[in-house]
Amino acid sequence: MASVSIESVSKNYGQTSVLRHVSLSVAAGEFLTLLGPSGCGKSTLLRILAGLEMQDTGSVSIGERVVDGLRPKRRDIAMVFQSYALYPHMTVASNMALPLRMRRLSAFQRLPVLGRLLPGTTRIANEIDVEVTRTAKALGIGHLLTRKPGQLSGGQRQRVAVGRAMVRHPAVFLMDEPLSNLDAKLRVQMRAEIKELHRRLGGTFIYVTHDQAEAMTLSDRVAVMLDGQLLQIAPPQEIYADPDDRRVAEFIGSPKINMLDGVVRDRGLIDVAGSTLSMEADAPAGAPLTLGVRPEAFHLADHGGQGALTGSVRMIEHMGSDLFVHLDLAGIDHPLIARLLAERAPHIAPGRTLHLAVRPDRMLLFTRDGRRLRKEVEAGQASVTPIREIAR
Numbered sequence: 574m575a576s577v578s579i580e581s582v583s584k585n586y587g588q589t590s591v592l593r594h595v596s597l598s599v600a601a602g603e604f605l606t607l608l609g610p611s612g613c614g615k616s617t618l619l620r621i622l623a624g625l626e627m628q629d630t631g632s633v634s635i636g637e638r639v640v641d642g643l644r645p646k647r648r649d650i651a652m653v654f655q656s657y658a659l660y661p662h663m664t665v666a667s668n669m670a671l672p673l674r675m676r677r678l679s680a681f682q683r684l685p686v687l688g689r690l691l692p693g694t695t696r697i698a699n700e701i702d703v704e705v706t707r708t709a710k711a712l713g714i715g716h717l718l719t720r721k722p723g724q725l726s727g728g729q730r731q732r733v734a735v736g737r738a739m740v741r742h743p744a745v746f747l748m749d750e751p752l753s754n755l756d757a758k759l760r761v762q763m764r765a766e767i768k769e770l771h772r773r774l775g776g777t778f779i780y781v782t783h784d785q786a787e788a789m790t791l792s793d794r795v796a797v798m799l800d801g802q803l804l805q806i807a808p809p810q811e812i813y814a815d816p817d818d819r820r821v822a823e824f825i826g827s828p829k830i831n832m833l834d835g836v837v838r839d840r841g842l843i844d845v846a847g848s849t850l851s852m853e854a855d856a857p858a859g860a861p862l863t864l865g866v867r868p869e870a871f872h873l874a875d876h877g878g879q880g881a882l883t884g885s886v887r888m889i890e891h892m893g894s895d896l897f898v899h900l901d902l903a904g905i906d907h908p909l910i911a912r913l914l915a916e917r918a919p920h921i922a923p924g925r926t927l928h929l930a931v932r933p934d935r936m937l938l939f940t941r942d943g944r945r946l947r948k949e950v951e952a953g954q955a956s957v958t959p960i961r962e963i964a965r
């Protein structure tokens with residue numbers, strides 16, 4: 574395994590900027606996920622790491638080696654593609670053995686008939702067979718070695734693609750949306766298998782996906798990308814609970830975070846949707862802010878007024894143990910979504926008025942341009958980041 578360092582990498586296609594001065598470091602043995610919507614540049618960044626694309630500016634290092642200009646086969650990486658990229662005319666064993674044959678056998682030794690007669694060919698071929706068989710058994714596909722890709726299910730083909738990467742024992746594993754072609758049930762199963770694979774191998778994994786569930790369940794850290802830029806790199810729980818940017822907060826979480834525009838009434842108070850809530854930020858009176866509240870942060874209040882939001886129930890989604898309650902609030906042009914316990918179901922119905930409260934420490938505050946306002950903790954005591962010129 575090896576560390577990976579990306580320093581100020583940029584990539585343009587004509588007048589279109591795909592990556593903008595992206596920098597990040599991945600520790601040896603870490604599982605890092607590049608997360609973002611389609612077109613944000615995450616796959617391009619992975620292809621630059623693999624050597625399949627060249628950056629316009631910046632540098633890429635794997636371990637202690639700067640790999641700019643090195644061909645893919647000299648970078649000691651293995652890549653798993655979204656489309657599996659298996660050879661349909663080869664068996665599972667041959668697909669998995671191919672990278673080892675290309676690395677360990679000379680061009681003459683790979684010749685169909687003559688190659689077998691050359692010194693060392695049989696010994697190397699036997700070693701490759703042992704490696705392939707051992708890897709296939711570890712992935713639960715040992716019984717499929719004689720089949721061809723067309724005779725396999727999607728999940729089995731994905732295991733073959735992973736196995737082909739594993740047999741090389743690369744310094745870094747690169748995975749480009751490897752589960753996107755699978756059905757929902759199989760994706761959950763394969764997520765668990767990839768996580769276990771990382772634990773067992775201890776290798777460095779860089780994983781690309783647009784699926785936040787994959788990123789949150791698999792990763793040691795998540796790098797959120799948008800429009801060719803890295804917005805935040807942090808552990809999954811920190812990305813969810815403590816986002817640096819409104820775009821990160823809105824991209825992570827299902828149902829989506831509630832964003833409500835408000836105005837500061839006085840220090841520690843904010844007017845939102847006809848109600849006044851307490852807040853933990855030092856902002857001048859009259860300053861416009863956006864309040865972000867995760868659906869599960871709400872709880873039912875006995876009455877409206879200060880400290881609670883009041884709305885009319887538009888729709889209810891029954892999700893087993895939970896309810897997703899959609900409410901219309903005064904002055905808000907989109908419904909608020911609250912996640913409540915299903916045991917409240919008999920008492921909640923469309924058209925009914927509900928009062929919802931939320932603790933100040935569960936609120937996320939943003940400026941109107943999307944920057945996060947947060948409390949800072951220094952010397953064991955909480956202090957609040959002051960906001961200057963926020964009302965401009």
